[in-house]
Amino acid sequence: MHEPPYPVALKPYGQALVDLARHRPEVVCLSGDLTRQCEVDLFQAEFPGRFIQAGMAEANMMGVAAALGRSGHLPFVHTFGVFATRRPLDQIISAIGYPRLPVRIIGFMPGLSSPGGPSHQAIDDVALMRAVPGMTVLDVADAVEVRQVCAAIADLPGPVYVRLKRGEVPVMFGDDHVLSLDRAQVLSRGGDAALFASGMMLAPALAAARVLGEHGTAVSVVNVPVLKPLDTGTVLDVAAAARVVLAAENHLVSGGLGTAVAEALAEAGLGRPLRRIGLRDAFAEGARSAGYLFGRYGLSAQSIVATAWQALGRPGPVPEVRLPAADPGEYAPV
Amino acid sequence: MSDPGASWAVPDPARLALRIRLRAVQMVAAQGFGYLGQALSSAEQVAALFAVARPGVDRIVCSPGHYVIAFYAAAAETGLLPGAALASYGQDGSALEAIGSERSPVLDYVCGSLGQGLSAAAGFALSDRLRGRETRTFALVSDGELEEGQVWEAAMFAAHHQLSGLTVLLDANNSQVDGPVDSVTTIEPIAAKWAAFGWGTAEVDGHDVAAVARALTAAPVSTRPSVVIGRTSTRRGLDCLPPDADGHFIKLPAELAATAVRELIARLEQAGA
Numbered sequence: 001m002h003e004p005p006y007p008v009a010l011k012p013y014g015q016a017l018v019d020l021a022r023h024r025p026e027v028v029c030l031s032g033d034l035t036r037q038c039e040v041d042l043f044q045a046e047f048p049g050r051f052i053q054a055g056m057a058e059a060n061m062m063g064v065a066a067a068l069g070r071s072g073h074l075p076f077v078h079t080f081g082v083f084a085t086r087r088p089l090d091q092i093i094s095a096i097g098y099p100r101l102p103v104r105i106i107g108f109m110p111g112l113s114s115p116g117g118p119s120h121q122a123i124d125d126v127a128l129m130r131a132v133p134g135m136t137v138l139d140v141a142d143a144v145e146v147r148q149v150c151a152a153i154a155d156l157p158g159p160v161y162v163r164l165k166r167g168e169v170p171v172m173f174g175d176d177h178v179l180s181l182d183r184a185q186v187l188s189r190g191g192d193a194a195l196f197a198s199g200m201m202l203a204p205a206l207a208a209a210r211v212l213g214e215h216g217t218a219v220s221v222v223n224v225p226v227l228k229p230l231d232t233g234t235v236l237d238v239a240a241a242a243r244v245v246l247a248a249e250n251h252l253v254s255g256g257l258g259t260a261v262a263e264a265l266a267e268a269g270l271g272r273p274l275r276r277i278g279l280r281d282a283f284a285e286g287a288r289s290a291g292y293l294f295g296r297y298g299l300s301a302q303s304i305v306a307t308a309w310q311a312l313g314r315p316g317p318v319p320e321v322r323l324p325a326a327d328p329g330e331y332a333p334v
Numbered sequence: 335m336s337d338p339g340a341s342w343a344v345p346d347p348a349r350l351a352l353r354i355r356l357r358a359v360q361m362v363a364a365q366g367f368g369y370l371g372q373a374l375s376s377a378e379q380v381a382a383l384f385a386v387a388r389p390g391v392d393r394i395v396c397s398p399g400h401y402v403i404a405f406y407a408a409a410a411e412t413g414l415l416p417g418a419a420l421a422s423y424g425q426d427g428s429a430l431e432a433i434g435s436e437r438s439p440v441l442d443y444v445c446g447s448l449g450q451g452l453s454a455a456a457g458f459a460l461s462d463r464l465r466g467r468e469t470r471t472f473a474l475v476s477d478g479e480l481e482e483g484q485v486w487e488a489a490m491f492a493a494h495h496q497l498s499g500l501t502v503l504l505d506a507n508n509s510q511v512d513g514p515v516d517s518v519t520t521i522e523p524i525a526a527k528w529a530a531f532g533w534g535t536a537e538v539d540g541h542d543v544a545a546v547a548r549a550l551t552a553a554p555v556s557t558r559p560s561v562v563i564g565r566t567s568t569r570r571g572l573d574c575l576p577p578d579a580d581g582h583f584i585k586l587p588a589e590l591a592a593t594a595v596r597e598l599i600a601r602l603e604q605a606g607a
Binding site for chain 2: 028049050052054055057059060062063064065066067068070071072073090091094095098099
């Protein structure tokens with residue numbers, strides 16, 4: 001793995017969709033007036049006949065995508081995550097989820113990654129999509145996984161929701177990393193805390209684990225790109241070997257990764273103290289930058305360290321996380 | 335209905351409309367109440383759709399799922415469903431649910447949640463155009479659904495993309511749950527709204543089966559989708575219904591059901607069937 005500050009890749013998703021569409025003629029691309037923002041200007045330029053501008057009308061876009069999926073096309077639908085899930089929820093449930101159609105819904109700007117205010121922050125998209133029967137839900141961590149995600153989900157049965165960071169995407173994994181939809185990935189092993197993270201929270205999770213390790217606290221870090229269906233086997237294996245369990249997500253702490261982990265532990269009868277790191281029953285206001293929001297609302301590496309420190313009952317002051325500053329063209333978590 | 339191999343014929347659309355009413359009364363009678371008004375207002379329009387759509391080629395979408403009763407009835411009459419299957423309509427464990435579901439047979443698509451069918455129909459029309467297929471997609475839409483914003487999203491989308499293979503048959507029966515549509519929300523002028531959205535429009539007496547069929551046949555224009563607005567009533571063709579019958583959900587106790595069956599059989603005999 002690379003170390004922070006991470007190099008970044010530009011438009012890895014847009015290129016990945018083009019690559020898939022090259023040998024899969026059934027792929028069609030729908031955009032809800034956010035074509036460049038969702039990186040599918042690349043698709044539009046390459047395959048104009050398979051690009052469908054649906055305009056700023058998400059309910060209709062989902063209905064059209066459903067009919068295309070029913071007719072044998074493989075539709076990838078693009079808008080910001082907040083508009084992809086809240087506004088057309090009934091359409092996703094009735095027209096896509098219930099008939100289990102192979103529609104791929106790609107929601108950009110997950111959680112607090114947008115400084116656009118609460119109206120643009122998809123803080124509940126995972127919760128909403130997990131509640132759709134048959135929906136697969138992904139939150140991938142870095143550009144290496146993003147590059148693989150289109151091919152990985154192309155042939156999954158039923159609908160898929162993927163939340164994706166927009167713009168500069170960190171390259172965290174090495175070139176040999178393979179995105180697995182079956183197994184969560186254990187990146188380190190330690191007997192004190194089991195730390196499950198997805199998407200943009202993997203980088204702060206790794207930074208927090210390193211600091212904790214330097215202070216005598218061994219942490220298992222698990223990358224969980226697939227939030228539904230959850231790899232409960234790995235979750236239980238890793239949790240059983242730890243004293244406390246932590247889940248870090250760029251989302252409300254209700255309905256997402258932390259909830260999924262809690263369900264797995266409870267249903268297995270595995271008793272471990274659980275701490276959820278994420279947005280706590282709040283709307284995140286007042287930002288020029290995503291980094292500010294992650295810090296203010298408790299989604300930083302420092303918050304993870306503090307949470308672990310407290311959960312483990314460690315004495316003394318909470319170790320301080322010092323992260324490298326990112327130059328232009330680099331990415332560092334807060 | 336667009337499935338390859340699908341086959342039916344409608345030699346006498348007016349008679350089919352009468353038979354749809356009779357079948358619908360029998361389906362609803364088993365429970366004593368149900369979506370009979372939808373069948374009464376759409377009987378001629380559904381008969382015309384079956385007469386105009388090309389079996390195994392064209393698609394039919396039923397947007398308001400409550401209308402599926404009329405399609406079940408037509409399917410039984412045209413041999414697409416065994417007549418005996420209609421006895422299970424709305425019963426526990428039946429595929430013939432009273433509001434359309436994914437298990438509903440015959441139609442290319444029937445929605446349950448109102449206001450969503452036009453988007454699906456636009457998607458079908460778009461799919462066929464992407465594949466270079468010369469097909470038509472018909473969507474039955476109800477006037478109450480025009481209150482849903484998604485219908486107008488879909489209307490703009492279809493016109494912008496020049497989906498000329500798409501034709502809406504709009505059942506303007508002025509009926510919804512809380513009463514007459516015009517007492518709930520003013521949706522008129524309907525034709526002018528669709529025209530302003532870039533659609534070709536035609537307005538007909540929705541109970542004149544020949545006029546509906548002619549309008550559906552004449553509808554396609556090379557560059558735009560089209561809508562045929564059928565003016566109808568949820569009490570049409572069944573004089574025995576009380577004047578205050580609720581068009582959305584008609585009560586049909588056994589005695590009234592028997593009277594209704596007698597009336598419709600008499601009408602069929604009168605029509606020379």
